[in-house]
Amino acid sequence: MFVRIVKLSFHEENIPAFLENFESIKERIRSAPGNRLLELYQDKDNKSIFFTYSYWDTEEDLENYRNSEFFNEVWSFTKKLFNAKAEAWSVDKLASLV
Helix, strand or coil, X not given: CEEEEEEEEECHHHHXXXXXXXXXXXXXXXXXXXEEEEEEEEXXXXXXXXXXXXXXXXXHHHHHHHCCHHHHHHHHHHHCCECCCCEEEEEECCCXXX
């Protein structure tokens, strides 16, 4: 299992636009080939910081998504709302206790 974690930091006034857009596209992201899970988190202390966690079968699946026209549309819209550059980590899941 391959996991992509992205930290997104927004201008406070842009948070509603981000959330509205995310709501409208989340199912399409989740249905991308190889995507197994999509989660959105908001920082408890700084409400302008969000994290997405997406689980992928392979790195190639993520790269195919990232190279898609759909991703380019999503990213072009989202990055205009930032107050800081996004940060991303690609990690391998080693253990999960549910």
